[in-house]
Amino acid sequence: MWLVPAAESWPCTPIPVSIDWSEVYRTTYQELVRFLHRKVWDADRAQDLAQEAFVRALDQEPMNPRAWLFRVATNLARDEARMVVRRKKHLTLLRTEAEVAEAAVPEASRDLEQGERMEAVRRALDTLTERDRDVLLLWDAGLNYAEIAAQTGLAAGAIGTTLARARHRLVEAHTALEGKHAARG
Amino acid sequence: MLHVDEGQLHAYLDGELASFGAAEARDVEAHLATCPVCRIRLEEARWIRDRANAILRHSGPAELPAPPFESIASRSPGGPARDARRWRLRSGATAAWAASIILALGLGWFSREMTRSGEQMAAVSESAHPATSGETAVTQDAHLRQVAPLPAQSEVQARRAPADATRMRSAVGKATAALPRSRIAAAAPAPAAKDAVAGEMGVQADTVAIASGRVTTEAGVPIANAQVHLGSGTGTITAPDGTYSLTIPASRLPESAELTITAQVIGMNPEAHRLTLKPGETAVQDFQLEPAALALDALVVTSQGTRSAGGKEPRKAASAAAAPGPPVSAESRWVPVDRAEAERRLGGPILTVADLPIMDIAVGTADGEPTVRTRQRTGDGKTLELFQRVASPTAGDKRQVRSVETAESAEPTQDRTIGNNGGITTIVLESSGYTITARAPLPPDSLRVLLSELR
Numbered sequence: 001m002w003l004v005p006a007a008e009s010w011p012c013t014p015i016p017v018s019i020d021w022s023e024v025y026r027t028t029y030q031e032l033v034r035f036l037h038r039k040v041w042d043a044d045r046a047q048d049l050a051q052e053a054f055v056r057a058l059d060q061e062p063m064n065p066r067a068w069l070f071r072v073a074t075n076l077a078r079d080e081a082r083m084v085v086r087r088k089k090h091l092t093l094l095r096t097e098a099e100v101a102e103a104a105v106p107e108a109s110r111d112l113e114q115g116e117r118m119e120a121v122r123r124a125l126d127t128l129t130e131r132d133r134d135v136l137l138l139w140d141a142g143l144n145y146a147e148i149a150a151q152t153g154l155a156a157g158a159i160g161t162t163l164a165r166a167r168h169r170l171v172e173a174h175t176a177l178e179g180k181h182a183a184r185g
Numbered sequence: 186m187l188h189v190d191e192g193q194l195h196a197y198l199d200g201e202l203a204s205f206g207a208a209e210a211r212d213v214e215a216h217l218a219t220c221p222v223c224r225i226r227l228e229e230a231r232w233i234r235d236r237a238n239a240i241l242r243h244s245g246p247a248e249l250p251a252p253p254f255e256s257i258a259s260r261s262p263g264g265p266a267r268d269a270r271r272w273r274l275r276s277g278a279t280a281a282w283a284a285s286i287i288l289a290l291g292l293g294w295f296s297r298e299m300t301r302s303g304e305q306m307a308a309v310s311e312s313a314h315p316a317t318s319g320e321t322a323v324t325q326d327a328h329l330r331q332v333a334p335l336p337a338q339s340e341v342q343a344r345r346a347p348a349d350a351t352r353m354r355s356a357v358g359k360a361t362a363a364l365p366r367s368r369i370a371a372a373a374p375a376p377a378a379k380d381a382v383a384g385e386m387g388v389q390a391d392t393v394a395i396a397s398g399r400v401t402t403e404a405g406v407p408i409a410n411a412q413v414h415l416g417s418g419t420g421t422i423t424a425p426d427g428t429y430s431l432t433i434p435a436s437r438l439p440e441s442a443e444l445t446i447t448a449q450v451i452g453m454n455p456e457a458h459r460l461t462l463k464p465g466e467t468a469v470q471d472f473q474l475e476p477a478a479l480a481l482d483a484l485v486v487t488s489q490g491t492r493s494a495g496g497k498e499p500r501k502a503a504s505a506a507a508a509p510g511p512p513v514s515a516e517s518r519w520v521p522v523d524r525a526e527a528e529r530r531l532g533g534p535i536l537t538v539a540d541l542p543i544m545d546i547a548v549g550t551a552d553g554e555p556t557v558r559t560r561q562r563t564g565d566g567k568t569l570e571l572f573q574r575v576a577s578p579t580a581g582d583k584r585q586v587r588s589v590e591t592a593e594s595a596e597p598t599q600d601r602t603i604g605n606n607g608g609i610t611t612i613v614l615e616s617s618g619y620t621i622t623a624r625a626p627l628p629p630d631s632l633r634v635l636l637s638e639l640r
Binding site: 022023025029038117140142156164166167 | 190191192193194195196199201204205206230233234236237238240241243251252254257258260434435436440464
């Protein structure tokens with residue numbers, strides 16, 4: 001589950017940059033964790049991945065730290081998701097008891113209500129296309145349209161439309177889920 | 186232009202209209218200023234956006250404290266363990282290229298760096314002695330970048346996270362185990378550099394930039410409740426004397442330090458200025474807004490149309506232009522919100538009649554203007570509706586009644602919750618910078634008395 005993503009390709013232009021990384025860390029860390037949490041749905045894992053992204057950023061010193069961090073985080077989360085699927089398929093029997101125990105205690109048990117709320121959001125987000133979801137989560141994490149465009153490869157003029165669609169779907173899906181929940185309970 | 190599309194509405198709400206280009210941004214703003222249909226759509230889009238934000242907000246993990254920066258820095262061999270803020274060359278993909286640039290700059294700089302972090306570099310590897318030359322070290326560095334994305338399987342397994350939350354984080358030992366082997370060697374930071382990082386963080390911990398100034402009309406009359414914002418969603422609202430102060434966290438400042446700051450208020454043309462602002466700096470930017478070529482005629486027509494459908498007394502054109510009529514509109518869609526949200530949107534407190542229970546608070550559009558509707562129950566089970574919106578900037582602060590009107594029958598109103606005995610009285614008044622339209626099935630005198638309790 002700790003696959004390292006493919007190397008980021010960055011322009012080779014030599015530009016001297018002065019970046020205060022402690023400041024970037026201070027202002028971006030929580031946003032990054034938040035962003036990752038919506039991707040991996042595990043607070044600890046989100047923290048680990050965020051830290052991993054920073055370790056790499058410090059190593060590579062990209063020019064645009066925030067955009068770079070979110071890009072690497074997106075890749076890390078994607079690899080993580082693939083790895084989880086693969087592990088489920090092949091390694092179920094190899095799991096140690098401890099790991100099984102870990103997996104069996106979902107975050108929800110820590111705070112039931114918070115867990116349910118999160119589950120509803122998670123399922124609502126799952127109804128979005130990957131692209132819509134990415135754009136929505138990147139905006140929510142504090143990136144501006146230009147940064148989101150650079151990150152997703154969409155045209156800057158398309159971000160508003162994508163966000164509009166994503167927000168509509170999220171609200172619709174979430175409302176529907178809440179309705180179901182209310183009907184059940 | 187045709188109506189504004191969904192994407193443009195959301196970009197407008199997000200303060201990101203510029204993403205469409207300057208010309209289109211102007212068109213959208215001009216259209217929104219004059220098109221009541223799009224204003225209503227804008228309110229709907231705003232509701233969707235706020236709802237989506239709220240859903241996402243409630244799904245965050247409990248905020249855990251960030252591990253100290255040093256623990257992260259110490260995990261990175263090339264990172265600012267050496268020096269948190271410094272000039273450094275970003276090297277590209279090929280080792281040869283990087284090496285040649287470094288050589289061109291001269292070896293002196295690099296060897297000085299190495300001396301400073303000798304302890305760190307000494308560990309680099311068995312294959313390259315760091316003390317030999319800068320070129321060797323750089324080649325090694327670039328080489329590491331290429332091998333980094335290909336961890337050995339054993340490392341993947343070594344990195345599988347154990348269960349408890351206290352694991353790793355600041356433990357350098359575990360952290361180094363988590364890195365591909367070729368990078369481990371350089372992971373221990375020089376202690377002196379660590380101190381430098383800590384010092385840097387202390388100084389910079391609360392860095393913000395501040396933009397302030399005053400928003401007035403061309404004649405110098407202060408404009409209250411004008412929005413002043415950056416493209417990035419950071420914004421504020423002017424005080425009654427037209428002043429504003431916008432504190433911008435360093436994270437919202439672009440690297441180029443160039444910002445566009447915009448002031449806007451309904452009825453005036455938005456004005457944008459470019460500012461150069463770095464963390465820790467302050468800048469003063471005043472605005473003088475010009476009145477928008479707002480289609481006041483269109484407003485009058487709309488309000489007359491609604492009115493002539495019901496009111497027995499024909500309305501005088503002059504008073505229609507001066508005092509907006511009761512915001513009854515077939516397209517009005519009211520979205521219930523809580524008080525805090527309504528006040529945020531209004532940019533100020535909601536005025537209500539003291540001691541009357543509040544039934545609901547909703548936001549919507551009336552006569553094309555963003556409006557808050559508060560419904561209160563009067564003593565005898567009737568409903569008092571208060572429509573509040575920001576008054577035009579020329580309106581004084583003094584409370585004054587602009588018009589009183591009584592319709593004989595409640596028939597034309599869209600809202601059936603209003604009682605039907607004795608007709609509906611509508612009073613439009615100005616108070617504390619707001620235009621308030623009060624409507625209730627009460628005699629004018631009674632409504633007047635009620636409104637004297639408005640606060």
